[in-house]
Amino acid sequence: MIFDEVFTSTVESLLAGKFICPITYTTSYDFLNSDINRERVQTYLYQTGKTLSHIDHEFYYASYESMTPDRRRSSRAVFKQTQQEIRPVVEFLSLMMRVSNDERSLYTGDEIHLAQIVSKIENDKSLLKSLDRIIIQIKGQLKGSVFDKTKQLINSLVKTEILKQIEPKIDIYLCTGKLAYYINLMEFIMTYQAEKFDDIDLDEPVQDDLI
Template sequence: MNAKLLTDLLAGQFICEIAFEQEYELLSDPEVRAEVELWLASIDRRLAQLGEDGAYFVAPMQIMAPHAAKVREDLKRFRDVYGPSVRMLNLIREAKDGFSCSPGDYVQLADIEGSINESSTLESHLRSMHSAIAGVSIKHSNREFLKRMLENLTDSGYLVLSNPQNETYRVTGKIDHLHAALEFISEHEPVIASAPEDEAQTEDLVLKATLQTGESDV
């Protein structure tokens, strides 16, 4: 069994064909996938996937009370925790025509820099995030702001640097996790805000959240 594949899965990585090409190809083999699933079952975990051809990740084998509490609390603070990444991705969407924020989309630093420099509104949006982008100062140029912003998104797992020469990045499969979680919260926010009294409803809600957000409590 591939040690790196297991290490990445247990570390909470989302194994997609963009960020983890070799590992994703391994999991595309039914025999390898079955072997991984068997090994994960031995530690009470399972292999899950975002959609039919999306990223693989590790999730709990069964949804127990501790998982329910953890997922509910994580969902309550999801916007606060992931809000900066959402704002950064939305800025890219505004600055780059045709950017759908989908796995495989390309982002070149020079492209969005040009759009930012030509729009005072976009520049204002960028600079309003100076407290959310690690490693930047209000004194930095737009290019440095954007460079650090893309590096932040890379550190969060939403982008990979595909071409260092021209500073081109690519959106990874983890983005589907973000979309799914935000959609889930939008649909179930009243229920998440206050724990349901019906135990069956609680279990069903948390199961859906775990499947969509990849909460594994590894």
């Protein structure tokens, strides 16, 4: 892929609200790791009212360069919607910590093996109840085996690009930069709480698809 094609693909992904990380968009991520390339992308995004944002260069995304009254109102509405969308992710992270018996949260690049999760849940009624609760949240089907329900959950996370399947026929998945973003967003929510949102300085850059 030639330089201009990578530039175009990267900009289009950013403007579409995608999170550029080494798991989901490897070529674009490598492209943005260059200072010169980031400057060129930043210049283009600025013309659209956006800016290139990142957290420790672990992943990149486009956010508003500044907030207008209309964007402020829209951000509040999307923020409330995002709180609902994050709940299954919170439950999933909690479930995975219990499955792995590890208090460390999942992060970008971590592997998830479907067979291992199913094996743990099948032998623990408490984990099964937690799985069923998440299935209800994602409006899935409670009928079927533990494998079927776990696969539903994993597929929903793949669809939203929180996880990425390594190979189509292999049930091993990688956590993406979007999960890392959600974790940071959850910390934001815990710090400020929804009722304090009106007092938050929305002049700070925010990701337009989530906040």
